[in-house]
Amino acid sequence: MSIRQAAVPDVLSGIVQKYGLAFVMVASYFGSGSVYIASQAGVTHGYTLLWAVVGAALLGFMAQDMSARLGIHGESLMVFVRRRLGRPIATAIAVFLSIGCVAWTLGLVAAVGAGISFLLGGAVGWQPIAVVTTVAAIAVGLLDYDSVENLMIGMMLALMVVYVVVALPSGADPRAITLGFLPTADSLGTLTMAAGILGTTALWPNFFLESILVHTKGWTNKSDIPDVRRDLAVGYAVGGVTTIAILIAAAALLRPMGYTSLKTFITPGRALVEVLGTWAMVLFIGGVVAAAFNSIIPIMWTPAYIVPQAAGYDSPRDSRLFTIIFAVGTGIGVLSPVVSSILDLSVVDMVILFPMYNGIFSLPIAAILLFWSVNDGETMGEHRNGWKLNVVNASLVLLAVVLAALSVRDFIGLISTGGF
Known part of the structure:
Protein backbone atom coordinates (compact mmCIF):
# COMPACT_ATOMS: atom_id res chain seq x y z
CA MET A 1 0.00 0.00 0.00
CA SER A 2 1.33 3.43 -0.94
CA ILE A 3 1.81 6.22 1.58
CA ARG A 4 -0.99 8.13 -0.16
CA GLN A 5 -3.40 5.18 0.12
CA ALA A 6 -2.53 4.68 3.77
CA ALA A 7 -3.14 8.35 4.46
CA VAL A 8 -6.78 8.19 3.30
CA PRO A 9 -8.03 6.02 6.19
CA ASP A 10 -5.99 8.17 8.59
CA VAL A 11 -7.69 11.30 7.28
CA LEU A 12 -11.15 9.71 7.57
CA SER A 13 -10.33 8.47 11.05
CA GLY A 14 -9.24 11.94 12.04
CA ILE A 15 -12.47 13.48 10.72
CA VAL A 16 -14.58 10.93 12.60
CA GLN A 17 -12.64 11.52 15.80
CA LYS A 18 -12.99 15.30 15.47
CA TYR A 19 -16.63 15.34 14.37
CA GLY A 20 -19.51 12.87 14.45
CA LEU A 21 -21.42 13.76 17.63
CA ALA A 22 -24.16 15.39 15.54
CA PHE A 23 -24.73 12.09 13.72
CA VAL A 24 -25.55 10.45 17.06
CA MET A 25 -27.99 13.29 17.75
CA VAL A 26 -29.52 13.14 14.26
CA ALA A 27 -29.74 9.34 14.38
CA SER A 28 -31.79 9.69 17.56
CA TYR A 29 -34.33 11.93 15.85
CA PHE A 30 -34.36 10.20 12.49
CA GLY A 31 -36.22 7.06 13.39
CA SER A 32 -39.30 5.34 12.03
CA GLY A 33 -41.35 8.23 13.40
CA SER A 34 -39.56 10.63 11.07
CA VAL A 35 -40.03 8.27 8.13
CA TYR A 36 -43.76 7.84 8.66
CA ILE A 37 -44.51 11.38 9.81
CA ALA A 38 -42.81 12.64 6.64
CA SER A 39 -44.72 10.07 4.58
CA GLN A 40 -48.01 10.95 6.27
CA ALA A 41 -47.34 14.65 5.70
CA GLY A 42 -46.71 14.03 2.01
CA VAL A 43 -49.81 11.87 1.62
CA THR A 44 -52.22 14.15 3.46
CA HIS A 45 -50.81 17.58 2.65
CA GLY A 46 -48.67 17.18 -0.46
CA TYR A 47 -45.61 19.42 -0.50
CA THR A 48 -47.11 22.09 1.78
CA LEU A 49 -45.10 21.06 4.84
CA LEU A 50 -41.62 21.15 3.32
CA TRP A 51 -41.15 24.47 5.12
CA ALA A 52 -41.81 22.69 8.41
CA VAL A 53 -39.04 20.16 7.73
CA VAL A 54 -36.53 22.94 7.06
CA GLY A 55 -37.77 24.99 10.01
CA ALA A 56 -37.59 22.01 12.35
CA ALA A 57 -34.02 21.23 11.24
CA LEU A 58 -32.97 24.85 11.83
CA LEU A 59 -34.63 24.87 15.24
CA GLY A 60 -32.95 21.57 16.08
CA PHE A 61 -29.61 23.08 15.09
CA MET A 62 -30.24 26.12 17.30
CA ALA A 63 -31.22 23.97 20.26
CA GLN A 64 -28.16 21.75 19.86
CA ASP A 65 -25.96 24.84 19.64
CA MET A 66 -27.41 26.11 22.93
CA SER A 67 -26.92 22.71 24.54
CA ALA A 68 -23.32 22.42 23.32
CA ARG A 69 -22.46 25.90 24.62
CA LEU A 70 -24.06 25.01 27.95
CA GLY A 71 -21.93 21.87 28.20
CA ILE A 72 -18.74 23.71 27.20
CA HIS A 73 -19.11 26.84 29.33
CA GLY A 74 -21.30 25.63 32.16
CA GLU A 75 -22.67 22.18 33.00
CA SER A 76 -25.08 19.60 31.65
CA LEU A 77 -28.71 20.67 31.36
CA MET A 78 -30.14 18.36 34.02
CA VAL A 79 -27.41 19.31 36.51
CA PHE A 80 -28.45 22.93 35.93
CA VAL A 81 -32.12 22.02 36.52
CA ARG A 82 -31.27 20.23 39.77
CA ARG A 83 -29.15 23.12 41.01
CA ARG A 84 -31.84 25.69 40.23
CA LEU A 85 -35.03 23.79 41.11
CA GLY A 86 -33.80 21.26 43.67
CA ARG A 87 -33.70 17.48 43.61
CA PRO A 88 -37.43 16.66 44.07
CA ILE A 89 -38.62 18.91 41.21
CA ALA A 90 -35.69 17.98 38.98
CA THR A 91 -36.33 14.28 39.58
CA ALA A 92 -40.04 14.68 38.81
CA ILE A 93 -39.17 16.45 35.54
CA ALA A 94 -36.59 13.78 34.63
CA VAL A 95 -39.05 10.95 35.28
CA PHE A 96 -41.83 12.67 33.32
CA LEU A 97 -39.53 13.24 30.36
CA SER A 98 -38.25 9.67 30.57
CA ILE A 99 -41.80 8.37 30.13
CA GLY A 100 -41.72 9.99 26.69
CA CYS A 101 -38.48 8.18 25.90
CA VAL A 102 -40.01 4.84 26.85
CA ALA A 103 -43.12 5.56 24.76
CA TRP A 104 -40.89 6.44 21.83
CA THR A 105 -39.01 3.17 22.27
CA LEU A 106 -42.24 1.17 22.24
CA GLY A 107 -43.02 2.56 18.79
CA LEU A 108 -39.47 2.11 17.51
CA VAL A 109 -39.28 -1.51 18.64
CA ALA A 110 -42.62 -2.20 16.96
CA ALA A 111 -41.35 -0.60 13.74
CA VAL A 112 -38.23 -2.77 13.66
CA GLY A 113 -40.33 -5.86 14.32
CA ALA A 114 -42.87 -5.03 11.61
CA GLY A 115 -40.16 -4.21 9.08
CA ILE A 116 -38.18 -7.40 9.64
CA SER A 117 -41.37 -9.44 9.65
CA PHE A 118 -42.26 -8.07 6.23
CA LEU A 119 -38.76 -8.65 4.84
CA LEU A 120 -39.05 -12.27 6.05
CA GLY A 121 -42.27 -12.65 4.08
CA GLY A 122 -44.42 -12.76 7.21
CA ALA A 123 -42.88 -16.04 8.35
CA VAL A 124 -42.51 -14.54 11.84
CA GLY A 125 -44.88 -11.98 13.37
CA TRP A 126 -43.59 -8.60 14.46
CA GLN A 127 -44.33 -9.28 18.12
CA PRO A 128 -41.59 -11.89 18.81
CA ILE A 129 -39.16 -9.92 16.66
CA ALA A 130 -39.83 -6.93 18.91
CA VAL A 131 -38.47 -8.95 21.84
CA VAL A 132 -35.26 -9.79 19.96
CA THR A 133 -34.95 -6.16 18.87
CA THR A 134 -35.14 -4.98 22.46
CA VAL A 135 -32.34 -7.32 23.53
CA ALA A 136 -30.19 -6.25 20.57
CA ALA A 137 -30.75 -2.56 21.35
CA ILE A 138 -29.63 -3.09 24.94
CA ALA A 139 -26.47 -4.87 23.76
CA VAL A 140 -25.54 -2.19 21.22
CA GLY A 141 -26.37 0.66 23.58
CA LEU A 142 -23.88 -0.63 26.13
CA LEU A 143 -20.97 -0.72 23.66
CA ASP A 144 -18.25 1.91 24.00
CA TYR A 145 -19.19 5.38 22.75
CA ASP A 146 -16.85 5.43 19.73
CA SER A 147 -18.32 2.18 18.38
CA VAL A 148 -21.87 3.53 18.66
CA GLU A 149 -20.89 6.84 17.04
CA ASN A 150 -19.22 5.10 14.08
CA LEU A 151 -22.32 2.93 13.62
CA MET A 152 -24.57 6.01 13.61
CA ILE A 153 -22.42 7.84 11.05
CA GLY A 154 -22.49 4.90 8.66
CA MET A 155 -26.22 4.29 9.09
CA MET A 156 -27.26 7.93 8.65
CA LEU A 157 -25.22 8.37 5.46
CA ALA A 158 -26.65 5.11 4.09
CA LEU A 159 -30.21 6.19 4.95
CA MET A 160 -29.78 9.48 3.11
CA VAL A 161 -28.58 7.67 0.00
CA VAL A 162 -31.42 5.11 0.21
CA TYR A 163 -34.24 7.63 0.43
CA VAL A 164 -32.78 10.06 -2.10
CA VAL A 165 -32.47 7.15 -4.56
CA VAL A 166 -36.14 6.33 -3.95
CA ALA A 167 -37.26 9.96 -4.36
CA LEU A 168 -35.32 10.91 -7.49
CA PRO A 169 -37.41 8.93 -10.02
CA SER A 170 -40.71 9.96 -8.40
CA GLY A 171 -41.50 12.59 -11.06
CA ALA A 172 -42.19 15.32 -8.50
CA ASP A 173 -43.19 18.77 -9.78
CA PRO A 174 -40.23 21.17 -9.18
CA ARG A 175 -42.52 24.22 -8.99
CA ALA A 176 -44.78 22.60 -6.41
CA ILE A 177 -41.74 21.56 -4.38
CA THR A 178 -40.43 25.12 -4.42
CA LEU A 179 -43.77 26.50 -3.22
CA GLY A 180 -43.80 23.89 -0.43
CA PHE A 181 -40.84 25.59 1.23
CA LEU A 182 -42.97 28.70 1.79
CA PRO A 183 -45.61 28.72 4.58
CA THR A 184 -49.06 29.65 3.30
CA ALA A 185 -52.58 30.05 4.65
CA ASP A 186 -53.18 26.38 3.75
CA SER A 187 -50.55 25.42 6.33
CA LEU A 188 -52.77 26.61 9.18
CA GLY A 189 -54.79 23.40 8.95
CA THR A 190 -51.70 21.22 9.28
CA LEU A 191 -50.37 22.31 12.67
CA THR A 192 -50.75 18.90 14.35
CA MET A 193 -48.61 17.34 11.65
CA ALA A 194 -46.17 20.26 11.86
CA ALA A 195 -45.92 19.62 15.61
CA GLY A 196 -45.10 15.99 14.85
CA ILE A 197 -42.35 17.04 12.44
CA LEU A 198 -40.95 19.49 14.98
CA GLY A 199 -41.19 16.97 17.81
CA THR A 200 -39.29 14.32 15.89
CA THR A 201 -36.62 16.72 14.55
CA ALA A 202 -35.92 19.26 17.28
CA LEU A 203 -35.59 16.26 19.58
CA TRP A 204 -35.70 17.19 23.26
CA PRO A 205 -33.48 14.28 24.47
CA ASN A 206 -30.69 15.82 22.42
CA PHE A 207 -30.94 19.02 24.47
CA PHE A 208 -29.68 16.99 27.41
CA LEU A 209 -27.35 14.60 25.56
CA GLU A 210 -25.37 17.25 23.69
CA SER A 211 -24.55 19.09 26.91
CA ILE A 212 -23.35 15.79 28.41
CA LEU A 213 -21.49 14.28 25.44
CA VAL A 214 -19.85 17.41 24.06
CA HIS A 215 -16.71 16.64 26.05
CA THR A 216 -16.27 13.28 24.30
CA LYS A 217 -15.02 15.24 21.26
CA GLY A 218 -12.62 17.35 23.33
CA TRP A 219 -14.77 20.47 22.97
CA VAL A 234 -23.41 18.51 8.46
CA GLY A 235 -25.50 16.26 10.70
CA TYR A 236 -28.72 18.25 10.36
CA ILE A 266 -46.05 -1.17 4.23
CA THR A 267 -48.48 1.18 2.46
CA PRO A 268 -45.69 3.48 1.20
CA GLY A 269 -43.70 0.50 -0.02
CA ARG A 270 -46.64 -1.00 -1.93
CA ALA A 271 -47.21 2.21 -3.83
CA LEU A 272 -43.51 2.54 -4.57
CA VAL A 273 -43.48 -0.97 -6.03
CA GLU A 274 -46.28 -0.07 -8.45
CA VAL A 275 -44.31 2.87 -9.79
CA LEU A 276 -40.63 2.08 -9.25
CA GLY A 277 -40.39 -1.69 -8.79
CA THR A 278 -39.72 -4.16 -5.97
CA TRP A 279 -36.31 -2.64 -5.18
CA ALA A 280 -38.01 0.51 -3.85
CA MET A 281 -40.06 -1.52 -1.35
CA VAL A 282 -36.98 -3.31 -0.03
CA LEU A 283 -35.04 -0.06 0.29
CA PHE A 284 -37.92 1.73 2.00
CA ILE A 285 -38.65 -0.97 4.57
CA GLY A 286 -34.94 -1.69 5.12
CA GLY A 287 -34.44 2.00 5.76
CA VAL A 288 -37.31 2.07 8.24
CA VAL A 289 -35.77 -0.81 10.18
CA ALA A 290 -32.33 0.80 10.27
CA ALA A 291 -33.70 4.23 11.21
CA ALA A 292 -35.87 2.84 14.00
CA PHE A 293 -33.11 0.74 15.53
CA ASN A 294 -30.69 3.66 15.29
CA SER A 295 -32.99 5.87 17.32
CA ILE A 296 -33.55 3.52 20.24
CA ILE A 297 -30.02 3.76 21.61
CA PRO A 298 -29.49 7.53 22.07
CA ILE A 299 -33.12 8.11 23.06
CA MET A 300 -32.80 5.56 25.87
CA TRP A 301 -29.39 6.86 26.90
CA THR A 302 -31.23 9.99 27.99
CA PRO A 303 -33.09 8.58 31.04
CA ALA A 304 -29.92 6.73 32.08
CA TYR A 305 -28.13 10.07 32.25
CA ILE A 306 -30.76 12.54 33.45
CA VAL A 307 -32.60 10.57 36.17
CA PRO A 308 -29.41 10.00 38.24
CA GLN A 309 -28.24 13.57 37.56
CA ALA A 310 -31.58 14.92 38.76
CA ALA A 311 -31.27 12.87 41.94
CA GLY A 312 -27.71 14.11 42.53
CA TYR A 313 -25.74 11.06 41.37
CA ASP A 314 -22.98 10.82 38.79
CA SER A 315 -23.86 8.35 36.05
CA PRO A 316 -21.10 7.88 33.45
CA ARG A 317 -21.80 5.37 30.70
CA ASP A 318 -19.56 2.74 32.29
CA SER A 319 -21.33 2.93 35.65
CA ARG A 320 -23.62 0.24 37.03
CA LEU A 321 -26.40 2.78 37.56
CA PHE A 322 -26.35 3.86 33.90
CA THR A 323 -26.39 0.22 32.77
CA ILE A 324 -29.35 -0.69 34.98
CA ILE A 325 -31.51 2.29 33.99
CA PHE A 326 -30.70 1.92 30.29
CA ALA A 327 -31.34 -1.84 30.28
CA VAL A 328 -34.58 -1.64 32.28
CA GLY A 329 -35.95 1.34 30.35
CA THR A 330 -35.11 -0.15 26.98
CA GLY A 331 -36.37 -3.55 28.14
CA ILE A 332 -39.88 -2.14 28.45
CA GLY A 333 -39.84 -2.24 24.65
CA VAL A 334 -40.89 -5.90 24.85
CA LEU A 335 -44.32 -4.62 25.89
CA SER A 336 -44.95 -2.89 22.56
CA PRO A 337 -47.36 -5.65 21.39
CA VAL A 338 -49.32 -5.26 24.64
CA VAL A 339 -49.53 -1.47 24.26
CA SER A 340 -50.59 -1.88 20.63
CA SER A 341 -53.40 -4.23 21.68
CA ILE A 342 -54.66 -2.24 24.69
CA LEU A 343 -54.75 1.13 22.88
CA ASP A 344 -55.88 -0.45 19.59
CA LEU A 345 -53.01 1.25 17.76
CA SER A 346 -51.34 -0.09 14.64
CA VAL A 347 -47.57 -0.01 14.29
CA VAL A 348 -47.90 3.05 12.04
CA ASP A 349 -50.08 4.78 14.65
CA MET A 350 -47.46 4.12 17.32
CA VAL A 351 -44.49 5.39 15.30
CA ILE A 352 -46.35 8.60 14.41
CA ILE A 368 -37.89 26.35 28.24
CA LEU A 369 -35.29 24.76 30.53
CA LEU A 370 -32.60 25.00 27.86
CA PHE A 371 -33.40 28.63 27.08
CA TRP A 372 -33.29 29.44 30.79
CA SER A 373 -29.93 27.74 31.27
CA VAL A 374 -28.08 29.59 28.49
CA ASN A 375 -29.36 32.90 29.86
CA ASP A 376 -28.29 32.15 33.42
CA GLY A 377 -25.37 34.41 34.31
CA GLU A 378 -24.18 32.25 37.20
CA THR A 379 -23.96 29.20 34.92
CA MET A 380 -22.72 30.71 31.66
CA GLY A 381 -20.89 33.81 32.90
CA GLU A 382 -19.73 35.97 30.01
CA HIS A 383 -20.85 33.27 27.54
CA ARG A 384 -24.56 33.58 28.24
CA ASN A 385 -26.87 34.45 25.35
CA GLY A 386 -26.78 37.95 23.97
CA TRP A 387 -29.93 39.62 22.70
CA LYS A 388 -29.32 38.51 19.10
CA LEU A 389 -29.03 34.85 20.10
CA ASN A 390 -32.06 35.23 22.34
CA VAL A 391 -34.18 36.56 19.49
CA VAL A 392 -33.28 33.52 17.40
CA ASN A 393 -33.36 30.93 20.18
CA ALA A 394 -36.64 32.22 21.60
CA SER A 395 -38.30 31.12 18.35
CA LEU A 396 -37.78 27.48 19.36
CA VAL A 397 -39.48 28.01 22.70
CA LEU A 398 -42.33 30.04 21.22
CA LEU A 399 -43.00 27.62 18.37
CA ALA A 400 -42.83 24.59 20.65
CA VAL A 401 -45.31 26.08 23.12
CA VAL A 402 -47.73 27.41 20.47
CA LEU A 403 -47.77 24.18 18.46
CA ALA A 404 -48.27 22.15 21.64
CA ALA A 405 -51.21 24.29 22.73
CA LEU A 406 -52.84 24.11 19.31
CA SER A 407 -52.22 20.39 18.79
CA VAL A 408 -52.96 18.76 22.13
CA ARG A 409 -56.72 18.39 21.54
CA ASP A 410 -56.26 16.65 18.17
CA PHE A 411 -53.58 14.40 19.66
CA ILE A 412 -55.81 13.27 22.53
CA GLY A 413 -58.56 12.56 20.03
CA LEU A 414 -56.27 10.39 17.92
CA ILE A 415 -54.99 8.41 20.93
CA SER A 416 -58.47 7.87 22.36
CA THR A 417 -60.03 6.75 19.07
CA GLY A 418 -57.42 4.21 18.00
CA GLY A 419 -55.11 6.35 15.87
CA PHE A 420 -55.43 7.64 12.33
Missing part, protein backbone atom coordinates in the same frame (compact mmCIF):
# COMPACT_ATOMS: atom_id res chain seq x y z
CA THR A 220 -14.10 22.38 26.17
CA ASN A 221 -13.71 26.09 25.39
CA LYS A 222 -14.89 28.94 23.22
CA SER A 223 -12.44 28.17 20.41
CA ASP A 224 -14.21 24.84 19.84
CA ILE A 225 -17.61 26.42 19.04
CA PRO A 226 -16.90 26.66 15.26
CA ASP A 227 -16.16 22.91 15.20
CA VAL A 228 -19.39 22.23 17.09
CA ARG A 229 -21.38 24.24 14.57
CA ARG A 230 -19.73 22.59 11.55
CA ASP A 231 -20.53 19.20 13.08
CA LEU A 232 -24.17 20.20 13.65
CA ALA A 233 -24.51 21.72 10.19
CA ALA A 237 -28.18 18.69 6.62
CA VAL A 238 -28.07 14.91 6.22
CA GLY A 239 -31.17 14.44 8.38
CA GLY A 240 -33.07 17.26 6.66
CA VAL A 241 -32.30 16.08 3.12
CA THR A 242 -33.39 12.57 4.04
CA THR A 243 -36.71 13.75 5.51
CA ILE A 244 -37.37 16.00 2.51
CA ALA A 245 -36.73 13.09 0.13
CA ILE A 246 -39.29 10.92 1.95
CA LEU A 247 -41.95 13.65 1.99
CA ILE A 248 -41.44 14.38 -1.71
CA ALA A 249 -41.68 10.70 -2.65
CA ALA A 250 -44.93 10.32 -0.69
CA ALA A 251 -46.45 13.48 -2.16
CA ALA A 252 -45.41 12.64 -5.71
CA LEU A 253 -46.32 8.95 -5.71
CA LEU A 254 -48.87 8.11 -3.00
CA ARG A 255 -51.10 11.17 -3.10
CA PRO A 256 -51.85 11.01 -6.87
CA MET A 257 -52.70 7.32 -6.47
CA GLY A 258 -55.54 8.20 -4.08
CA TYR A 259 -53.90 7.45 -0.75
CA THR A 260 -55.17 9.70 2.04
CA SER A 261 -53.39 8.04 4.96
CA LEU A 262 -50.93 5.27 5.72
CA LYS A 263 -53.32 2.40 6.42
CA THR A 264 -50.63 -0.22 7.04
CA PHE A 265 -46.94 -0.34 7.84
CA LEU A 353 -48.27 9.34 17.62
CA PHE A 354 -45.54 8.69 20.19
CA PRO A 355 -43.16 11.26 18.62
CA MET A 356 -46.14 13.62 18.53
CA TYR A 357 -46.58 13.03 22.26
CA ASN A 358 -42.99 14.09 22.82
CA GLY A 359 -43.39 17.11 20.57
CA ILE A 360 -46.51 18.27 22.42
CA PHE A 361 -45.72 17.47 26.07
CA SER A 362 -41.95 17.07 26.45
CA LEU A 363 -40.44 19.47 23.91
CA PRO A 364 -41.88 22.70 25.41
CA ILE A 365 -40.57 21.77 28.88
CA ALA A 366 -37.08 20.93 27.60
CA ALA A 367 -36.98 24.01 25.36
